[in-house]
Amino acid sequence: MSTPAALVDGISGGVAKAGLEYADASLFLHGSTIAINTILERTGADTALVITEGFRDIYEIGRVNRPDAYNLYFKKHVPLIERAKRFEVPERMYAEGEIRTPLNETALRRLAKGLDGIESIAVLFLHAYRNPVHEIRAREILEEELPGVFVTVSHELSQEYREYERCSTVAANAYIGPTVRGYVDGIDSHIRASGFDGSFLVVQSTGGLFEAGQARSECVRMLESGPAAGVIGTRALCHILGLEDAISFDMGGTTAKSGVIHNGEVLTIGDTLIGGYEQGLPVQIAMMDIFEVGTGGGSLALLDESGALHVGPESAGADPGPACYGLGGNRPTVTDANLVLGRLDADRFLGGEMKLDREAAERAIATQVAEPLGLDVTEAAEGILRIASTAMSYAVKGVSTERGLDAASFSMVAYGGAGPLHATQVAREIGMKTIIVPLSPGHFSAFGMLFSDLRYDYVRTAPGRLADMEFGVMEQTYGEMAEQGREAIRRTSIEPEGIVISRAADMRYVGQEHPVTVPLDDKLFADEDRDGIKREFDKVHLERYGTNAPAEPGEIVSLRSSIVGKMPVPELRAYPNEGAGGASDAAAGSRQICFDRNAGYRETPSFDRTRLKPGHRIEGPAVVEEHASTTVLFPGDTLEVDDYLNLIITVAGYSS
């Protein structure tokens, strides 16, 4: 397995283009879609699963749910490991962690000898989160018997109960392991050969960094590294701008994604489904809480059999793409609607590198949407964008209302190729008043990485009533997690500027099923303040669900800890602010744009973002163009360029 040559060339090309040498750098940061694509495209290793006797099929049985409830042709998840390669060995733990059946080492060795040609092995034993000795021993035996084979055991990735989810997690890690390892090694040897002598770090799904050596074995931790880096960038912008609460709005060709910064911190979750809800494979590790909807620039506008108009989730993709790309697509998309309304300029797309065909866009919308519905083309195009905007507003709202937060009181940070194009309209749907469009919104994820820290997340399932929990035992568990994190940081070549350890617990009312994660200050444990912990839980429950029951006893399900090694924060260059003023220096002509179907088209000025300076102010309607993105200001919106060249937009009706 090797790293794609084009990627290596691309990295070196970028370094050369910037006039730099590898040897000058001390850090190499990398985010990649290799892990997720290996799963989605099913191109991983020939993998076996070793599992507790009696449970070979839990990976296939899953949770037996059928979300597509009326479709007789519903589809279930398809395991990454076929049944013929799922093997049982005798061993069993009780839920309390005591051994019921010792690991049958002879049986395991016999099994290993039969695994000819297997490239990777996942091990899941029941209750290994309580007592991992059998998984540890199984790993030793498999590594002895099968040198060179990738071996991964469940408790090293997740120490939470839920055997199917943990099984799917370790299976995914095994399945992508050899590919990711080869990929990381390929980059490593390339940059080392080119004279790089620093630390090679990879972005995890939490937005935290870990060292390439750790990414080689805990590959599932980098599944969502791209989207996570963008949210980390949002947090960094918040710190710079002094904001506590923001929602990121990242829109590309097929999806729109949102993550949340609350009280200056990113919000994370403990599990997700890879590949959608209905057929997705669960992964039970910490990751950024990102809400996604299937609306992007390539989303198709189409009429169903009854003549109702829908936008997405079906997408024209990159090939053939929107009708206006002229690549053979003739179905109308969100991008076509933007072009018809003048919000995109046919001659300036990708800095003019790709000319768009406005007539093709008009034709597609006219024949497939406007005429059948008895609308004119403008009405239809404007309607397509309103439907798309409300759909995306649900992504932005979803990520916040699920937490009991009010999106309207947050600022929006808009990026991705299409984010700035739709941000003002989406913000209007939610009642958000401030939008920030960062520099180079198309490459914001890379910016985000620079502000990421080393991060290690641990969870221990430790159920018990709060009233009965012994502080000594909890302290020991937190202490072990902290030490594990410190040790992980020590094993890197980085000397962080400091280590920040935070504690949380998953809590619920006695009898309740679903816990919520409650951040807990160290002091609560130092003071052995049970009531204080309970109060924090009551508060979080109220915030999240609008209800709580302070009189009911609480219980703890799991203890969580994240250990963060602070990295030096790059200093952003502030540009001289030569006083407020119009942006006439950056004026780049004007064109007819429609913002409102009733008002029709109006001549609207456009500005060249590269010529905007701190203090420049623009009154909407206007558009700001840059290489890979266009920012749209509606009538009444105002834009001000800050000292870091971010565009700060105030939505009409919310004068600052």
Added chain:
Amino acid sequence: MTDWQKYPGTDPVTTEIVRNGVLAVTEEMKNNLMRTAYNTIIYEALDFTVGIFTPEGETVSIGIGLPMFIRGMAETVKAKIRHFGEDGIKPGDIYVTNDAYLTGSHLNHMTFTLPVFDDGRLVGFACCMAHWIDIGGTLGGMTTDIYSEGLQVPILKYQNEGTVNTDLEDIIRMNVRIPSRAMGDLRAQVTAVKTGERRFLELVRRYGFDAVRDSIAAIMDHAEEASRRRTLSIPDGVYEAESFMDDDGIDVGRRIPIRVKIVVEGDEMTIDLSDVSEQVRGFYNSGVTTGHACTQVAFKCIASPTDYPINDGAFRNLKTIVPMGKVVSAVRPAPMRWWMTFPMTVVDTVFKALEPAIPDRVIAGHHADLVVVMFHGINPRTREFFIGNFGPQGGGWGAKLTEDGANAVVCINDGDTHNAPIEQAETKSPVLIENNCLIRDSGGAGRQRGGLGIERVVRARSDIVVNTQIERMNCRPWGLDGGGDATGNTVALELDGKWKEDFPNAKVLTAQLKEGEAFRLRSGGGGGFGDPLDRPADIVAEDVRQGYVSIDSAERNYGVVVDPETLALDAEATQALRGKRRG
């Protein structure tokens, strides 16, 4: 194509925005209920339904955990409107009932309804049904009337213009076994209907009531149009089928007929349940609401399987005939505790009837039971009374004309319903689960093979009482078009070290298990579709390699010979054997 003049308050764009909006409202109601609920049946098993209704009680959108409750809420909302009258419905009210003959189901289904007012005008209802783990009544065993099944709450105001009816709360607390859980679930349901109110009002205020009302009318008309178009594609005719249930748990071994007659005429369908069995003595009855629900579920699978939101427009061209007093239209005081079991077989029987007309849109029989076990006892760790279950076990689904049946999926009564994690069940209850695996050869043979059922063996770690109410052990899931039948659902007990497997049905209504004893549940498979001899031999060999089909079954049912050492297909021997079988 739609005549938009009919909807003066809206247009195609606003209609689509409102459609996305009502889906988002029910989705958020569902999320909030799930996460605040106190019991596994709501959170893990998703045994609940939330919805938004018009001021007249028509379904606008329901977020569904439980397909068979597709009618239960609308009928309950309508009954509440009738009960209080237009003038009796006030802002700040929340109504409640668990009347089994109204919801069509059992007393565990507590149903809350909140009238949504915008500036004094009634604009709709938010409603939430959820399954409470216990509602009083006898614990396990058989019931023979509704009065032994627990607390009955008629239509009442849980909240009257903002004031909570604490008398009702006190009555509930005294009548259920685990009051803290009941009150927790009650709070969760109130949260859900309030969430529905808040979000639906946001929609009404953003676009105006006229726009929302007319959009909803357009959405329902679109649903109707789509449903009519897809019914029109079914050849006109009268289609009939018959199947049987094992028994009612009292008259053991006396089969219970499920006969359906379907008339398709143009773009309309009538499903006649007149010849379904009379109501029975055991607790397998359901109310007339469910008689209608099971025909709607079958009809939706055929006429609008992937259309959302689920709304009443899609059922305007369906007529259900169901006289009162049938097993799916039972009248007081019929016992209703296992209301959900028989209607599933009604649904499968509708598919069986329509197979000659639309073989590509139906499915062979499935395991058609929750295959759930309820057990209770005193937890030695906490010394508290507990009621445990693992949620529905899941089983095999039938094959279709062009696809194999799915392995290990929840029955058609349930949709997005989850089983409970083993590690969680063992942490909560004093049991040890010894296995949870697919049963080889449990799927019916066929050109398309039926899906496989699941086996689960559970050992008691302290004394427990076990109850099962499982059906379709003897009347097994059937194949279609020459496909074979699947295995049925079965229960066995290990008592004093010996397995007892010879029960006459799968209804072990109360079994006392001592510490160290065990029970075993096997869910049935799904029926096959088409002649097994037509299944490509290499696919049968692959089934053998994966362990879904045994070597013996490959030869016996499919005429396919597989080498027992290498598991390779013996093409020559197969050809000879199949030739002989075909004669």
